[in-house]
Amino acid sequence: MSLLDIQNLDVTLALPNGPLKAVRDVTLTLEPGESLGIVGESGSGKSMTALALMRLLPRSATCEAEALRFDGQELRDLGDPAFARQIAGPRIGMIFQEPMTSLNPVYTIGRQMTEATVARGLLSEAEARRKAIDLLDRVGIPDPEGRMNQFPHQMSGGQRQRVMIAMTLMLDPELLIADEPTTALDVTVQAQILDLLDDLRRERGMGLILISHDLAVVAERTDRVAVMYLGEMVEQGTAQEVLYHPQHDYTKALLAAIPRLDGPARVPAQEAAAPEVEKVISATNLCREFHSRKGLFGPKKTVRALDDVSLELRRGETLAVIGESGSGKSTLARILLGLDLPDAGDVRMLGRPVLDLPGAERASLVQPVFQDPYTSLNPRRRLSEIISRPLVLRGEGDSASRLAAVKDAMEKVRLPGRLIHAYPSQLSGGQRQRVAIARALITEPEALICDEPTSALDVSVQAQILELLDDLRAKMGLTCLIITHDMAVVHEIADRVAVMYQGRVVEEGSASAVLDHPSNDYTARLLAAAPRFGATRDLEVVQ
Amino acid sequence: MLRYIALRAALALAVAFTVSLAAFLLLNVAGDPAQAIAGEDATPDVIEAIRDRYGLDRPLPVRYFDWLGGVLQGDFGTSYYWHKPVAELVADRADETITLALSALSVTIIIALPLGALAALNPNSWIDRFALGVAVSAQAVPNFWLGLIMIILFGVMMPIFPVSGDSTWKHFVLPAFVLGASSVPAVMRLTRTGLIEVMGADYIRTARSKGFRGWPLLRRHAMRNALLPVISVLAVQLGQKFGGSVITESIFAINGLGRLALESILGMDIPTVQMLIFVFAIVFVAMNLLADILNAALDPRIRIG
Numbered sequence: 105m106s107l108l109d110i111q112n113l114d115v116t117l118a119l120p121n122g123p124l125k126a127v128r129d130v131t132l133t134l135e136p137g138e139s140l141g142i143v144g145e146s147g148s149g150k151s152m153t154a155l156a157l158m159r160l161l162p163r164s165a166t167c168e169a170e171a172l173r174f175d176g177q178e179l180r181d182l183g184d185p186a187f188a189r190q191i192a193g194p195r196i197g198m199i200f201q202e203p204m205t206s207l208n209p210v211y212t213i214g215r216q217m218t219e220a221t222v223a224r225g226l227l228s229e230a231e232a233r234r235k236a237i238d239l240l241d242r243v244g245i246p247d248p249e250g251r252m253n254q255f256p257h258q259m260s261g262g263q264r265q266r267v268m269i270a271m272t273l274m275l276d277p278e279l280l281i282a283d284e285p286t287t288a289l290d291v292t293v294q295a296q297i298l299d300l301l302d303d304l305r306r307e308r309g310m311g312l313i314l315i316s317h318d319l320a321v322v323a324e325r326t327d328r329v330a331v332m333y334l335g336e337m338v339e340q341g342t343a344q345e346v347l348y349h350p351q352h353d354y355t356k357a358l359l360a361a362i363p364r365l366d367g368p369a370r371v372p373a374q375e376a377a378a379p380e381v382e383k384v385i386s387a388t389n390l391c392r393e394f395h396s397r398k399g400l401f402g403p404k405k406t407v408r409a410l411d412d413v414s415l416e417l418r419r420g421e422t423l424a425v426i427g428e429s430g431s432g433k434s435t436l437a438r439i440l441l442g443l444d445l446p447d448a449g450d451v452r453m454l455g456r457p458v459l460d461l462p463g464a465e466r467a468s469l470v471q472p473v474f475q476d477p478y479t480s481l482n483p484r485r486r487l488s489e490i491i492s493r494p495l496v497l498r499g500e501g502d503s504a505s506r507l508a509a510v511k512d513a514m515e516k517v518r519l520p521g522r523l524i525h526a527y528p529s530q531l532s533g534g535q536r537q538r539v540a541i542a543r544a545l546i547t548e549p550e551a552l553i554c555d556e557p558t559s560a561l562d563v564s565v566q567a568q569i570l571e572l573l574d575d576l577r578a579k580m581g582l583t584c585l586i587i588t589h590d591m592a593v594v595h596e597i598a599d600r601v602a603v604m605y606q607g608r609v610v611e612e613g614s615a616s617a618v619l620d621h622p623s624n625d626y627t628a629r630l631l632a633a634a635p636r637f638g639a640t641r642d643l644e645v646v647q
Numbered sequence: 648m649l650r651y652i653a654l655r656a657a658l659a660l661a662v663a664f665t666v667s668l669a670a671f672l673l674l675n676v677a678g679d680p681a682q683a684i685a686g687e688d689a690t691p692d693v694i695e696a697i698r699d700r701y702g703l704d705r706p707l708p709v710r711y712f713d714w715l716g717g718v719l720q721g722d723f724g725t726s727y728y729w730h731k732p733v734a735e736l737v738a739d740r741a742d743e744t745i746t747l748a749l750s751a752l753s754v755t756i757i758i759a760l761p762l763g764a765l766a767a768l769n770p771n772s773w774i775d776r777f778a779l780g781v782a783v784s785a786q787a788v789p790n791f792w793l794g795l796i797m798i799i800l801f802g803v804m805m806p807i808f809p810v811s812g813d814s815t816w817k818h819f820v821l822p823a824f825v826l827g828a829s830s831v832p833a834v835m836r837l838t839r840t841g842l843i844e845v846m847g848a849d850y851i852r853t854a855r856s857k858g859f860r861g862w863p864l865l866r867r868h869a870m871r872n873a874l875l876p877v878i879s880v881l882a883v884q885l886g887q888k889f890g891g892s893v894i895t896e897s898i899f900a901i902n903g904l905g906r907l908a909l910e911s912i913l914g915m916d917i918p919t920v921q922m923l924i925f926v927f928a929i930v931f932v933a934m935n936l937l938a939d940i941l942n943a944a945l946d947p948r949i950r951i952g
Contacts, residue, residue: 160855185860193858200856205849210871210946219867220857255947268853275857 107279107311108134108157111171115152115335118164126152126165128335136278139305139312141322141343143358144332145562150315153332154281158198159187175278193220197277201284203265207256213240214252217271224275232274239270243300262293269300279311280304286321290428291589295633298325317562319358323347331355361567362592383455384551384583385440385470386416390449392435409435410446411607417551422577422584424594424615426630427604433587436604437555440585442466454550464498471544475556477536481528487514488524491543498547513542516580517572534565541572551583558593570597591634595619603627648950651943659936666928667718671711673924674917683915684727701727718925724918728911733922736907743813743903747826747896748888750819754827755834755884760877762831763838767873770843778839782832790891794825794898811900822899826891830884837880842873871945878945882938886931 115127127149134140142150156167157179172179174191182190200206208216217239218232227235233252240248243266256264265285272280282301286294298314302325305312316322322329322343329346331339331354338352350356392410409432417423417440427433438444440451442458451458453469461469471494474480481490491513492506501509511521517538528536537557544552554573558566574597576582588594594601594615601618603611603626611624622628674680681698682689689697698704702713717724723733758781766778801821802810808820845851846869854868892905900906904923911919943949 158856160852188855188858188860191858192856198856200849200853202849206853208850208854208868208872209948210875211868212947220859223863223867224858255951257948258951271853271857 105176106133106173107136107138107175108132108313109171109173110153110157111169113153113156113167113169113172115149115156115161115165115167117162118166126335127156127167130332130335130337132330132337132340134279134311134313136311137305137309138328139302139314139326141326141329142313142315142332143317143319143322143329145317145564147334148332149335150332151283152335154198154283154313154315158192158196158281159184160198189224193277194224194226194275195277196279196281197272197275198281198283199265199268199272199285201287203261203268203288206268207264209256212253212255213259213267217252217267217274220271221274226275236270236274239273240267242304243267243270243273244296245270262289262297265289265293265297266300269297269304273304273308276308277310279313281313281315283315284317285314287317291591292428292629292633294321301325319347319563320362331358358564361564382419383416383452384419385451385453385585386455387436387440387451388414388449390414390436390439390446390451392432392439392444392446408607410439413449413604413607413609415440415602415609415612417583417585419550419583420577420581421599422574422586422597423600423602424598425585425587425602425604426589426591426594428589428630430606431604432607433604434555437472437553437585437587441470441472441553443472467494467498467549468547469549470551470553471547471549473537473540473544473552473554473557476560477528477533477540478560481536481539483528486525486527487519487531487539490528490539491546494543494547509546510542513546516545516576517542532565533561534568537561537565537569538572541569541576545576545582551585553585553587555587556589557586559588559590566593567596573597591619591631603630648943651950652940655936655939659932662932663929666932667715667925668711670921670924670928671714674921675707675710680915680917684917714921723922723925726911726916726919728914728916728919733918736919737904737922737926740903740907743901744889744892744896744905746813746819747822747892747901747903748885750823751826751888751891751895752830752881752885754823755830756881758827759831759834760838763835764842764873766835767839767842767846775839778835782835785828786832788828790825790829790894791898793828794822794895797821797825798898813901813903818899818901822895822901825898826888826895829891830887834877834880834884837877838873841876842869845869845873848872875942875946878941879935879938882934883931886927886934889927889930 110130110132113127113130114125117124117126130149130153132140142153144150152161152165155161156165157172161167169180174195179187179191207213214233214236217236218227218229221227221232221235222229226232237248237252240251245251245263245266251259251267256267259267269285280301285301286297289297298321301312301314304310312326314322314326319329323346326343328341329343330337331346331352333352333354339346339350339355346355347359350359390410390413391408394407394409395404411432413432413436415423415425415436425433425436435444439446442451442461442463445459453461453466458466485493488507488510491510495501495506495509500506510524514521514524519535519538519542523531523535528539531539541552541557552573557573558569561569570593573582573584573586577584586593586597598615601611601613601615602609603618603624605626611618611622611627618627619631622631681694681701681703684701685694685697702710705713714724721734723737725731726733726736729736762778762781766775769775798810798821801807809815809818810821812818851864851868854864859867889904892901892903893908894905895901896903896905897909904926907919908923910916911923
């Protein structure tokens with residue numbers, strides 16, 4: 105008998121402008137101990153499917169199905185209290201995407217871990233505590249006993265996700281649903297968490313549903329893969345089948361869009377560069393410290409965000425700065441943009457110290473593109489206003505010439521002209537990021553500094569934006585510095601790479617050299633942790 | 648935690664000191680106190696005599712530190728009007744006002760918290776609209792008007808409660824309701840928005856995925872988080888109850904600090920007014936300190952930075 109049997113599941117959202125079918129006619133089954141990956145872009149209905157199963161849908165959503173059986177039991181026959189008592193927790197456990205907010209901030213880890221078992225009368229307080237400590241130890245939390253008395257805010261994101269996993273296991277569920285469990289985490293932590301989930305599944309013979317937008321991640325760790333697109337399940341099969349013999353066009357497009365470390369290398373911008381390359385931006389020996397105090401009289405804590413960083417950005421190249429969160433990448437970007445001042449060291453743009461450049465002139469030399477296109481555009485302004493804003497600020501041209509410039513910039517980033525009077529809320533994430541790039545290009549800057557320009561976007565959109573940036577570089581000779589945590593992005597677009605770790609540049613060199621022969625331990629670890637297709641293929645060969 | 652409390656207490660002390668200075672300056676610099684005591688028709692001789700008698704001819708800093716020194720020893724001076732030590736006068740009347748303020752706050756809590764919680768748990772339902780209606784009307788209705796209406800309704804048309812005096816608990820029912828009603832909108836709305844936000848939080852979803860529903864979910868996971876902002880506001884509201892007692896006590900003839908404040912303002916009794924301002928302000932400061940400490944006790948993110 106299947107552990108899980110969903111037949112023809114529909115989820116309908118009641119929206120102000122009419123009902124929307126978020127999930128349409130989804131059928132899937134899962135055998136005990138099997139792992140299933142559900143892949144799709146945001147909005148494809150993959151999370152809705154899981155939430156419908158767990159009865160955690162938002163108020164505005166209703167769900168219907170021909171069958172919703174778990175271990176032979178029809179879940180639709182259960183009232184909500186009975187479902188909460190029998191199914192949610194002890195039989196199906198779920199972990200979520202947001203480890204930073206999924207734990208209650210005001211209670212200790214210990215209380216949150218033990219409460220469900222104790223409230224259900226399964227274990228005594230002391231037994232539950234012992235079990236919780238064992239599980240924390242199992243998921244790799246150091247000093248589990250001490251951690252029991254700590255609060256979520258005293259832990260890192262990766263640790264919180266481990267606690268979340270351990271907490272779910274307290275009730276020994278037969279099925280674990282992991283909804284994008286690693287999206288919010290650094291790549292090295294990601295790999296550890298996914299390995300942990302896979303190990304736990306084998307150990308306990310649990311069913312596992314791994315939901316992700318990242319096909320590479322899913323392919324590596326699951327037996328079967330289901331691909332969702334616009335609320336429908338377009339393809340289902342073994343990981344091998346789906347990866348290497350995709351049937352549906354969308355799956356093929358998704359596969360093609362993934363930036364791959366093992367794909368064909370790109371042609372470097374300027375292999376045989378002239379000996380005298382012009383340096384658009386050069387930074388030497390940058391240091392930046394941040395001080396914080398606990399309270400008014402607390403001890404001063406110093407964080408070295410940048411520690412003796414030197415970097416140069418040459419005309420016409422794309423330089424990627426890669427590192428985990430907290431490695432100082434964004435501080436570096438702010439200083440290179442002149443938005444923040446270094447404690448020591450200096451930044452020069454075209455040979456002139458950045459401090460001597462007035463704001464308007466600096467803006468024509470370098471422009472930023474930020475990570476989150478959803479929040480970095482003013483929601484109350486039309487695209488024409490957003491994109492022309494730098495010109496207005498500099499008092500350049502009249503309204504007619506500005507409009508022409510806006511149209512030109514929109515064309516460059518391939519935004520349809522009819523959107524010129526639209527508001528950001530009417531655009532998709534990818535379109536918004538194009539707007540941000542168009543706004544950055546309008547002053548015709550020497551260089552763009554892009555801080556994680558694609559990490560908030562779906563993988564297929566990400567590919568388009570990267571392609572656009574590469575294209576602009578080729579056509580306009582644009583110089584680009586891209587900050588990212590994604591090795592595959594580096595492979596896709598960068599000429600040179602600088603690897604940052606704890607405020608220092610630990611490795612620098614041409615992209616191919618660094619990716620193929622990393623000379624630094626940390627770089628090697630980053631590379632090893634990056635998900636890639638090769639893994640499944642290797643497995644196949646071994647088998 | 649102790650450090651945090653010590654720090655907050657030090658800040659509160661600094662505020663109290665500033666308040667004492669403001670209270671003193673407001674009364675002594677804004678006009679000539681001797682002239683005010685003597686009345687409009689007084690001759691210069693009389694005014695001079697008063698100035699001499701109350702030491703008003705001394706320089707301002709001397710008078711301030713003289714007063715502050717007295718305050719630190721519990722001596723707030725002698726009332727010009729009742730000819731008794733002000734501290735004694737205030738102590739005599741404090742009971743009534745404390746009773747009134749606390750019962751008014753209880754009224755606020757009893758009405759606002761459940762109403763806010765019900766509205767939050769059933770957004771856009773009839774109960775939510777009803778709660779909104781209550782909030783809007785309570786906000787719009789002035790205290791003195793509500794007091795008079797209550798007197799007409801429950802004192803005259805249906806004589807259930809006495810409307811004047813402070814000898815039994817029954818005397819406090821109407822004034823406590825009137826005074827408490829004015830805080831209902833703020834507290835109710837904050838409870839509602841706080842709880843709606845908390846119920847939508849990721850950790851509530853986590854708790855639901857562990858099988859918690861209904862009351863246990865509310866009690867174990869939502870309540871403490873939703874109450875954090877409410878506590879701060881309740882503290883401020885309690886402070887306002889003391890200030891608000893001026894009008895309510897006058898309407899219901901309760902012989903408390905509010906009425907004393909009114910009488911001493913009318914009687915130009917500067918030492919008494921000065922002390923009352925100081926006391927009301929200190930209550931405010933103390934309540935805020937208490938709220939800070941409570942918040943720290945309930946929220947580990949404050950307690951353990």
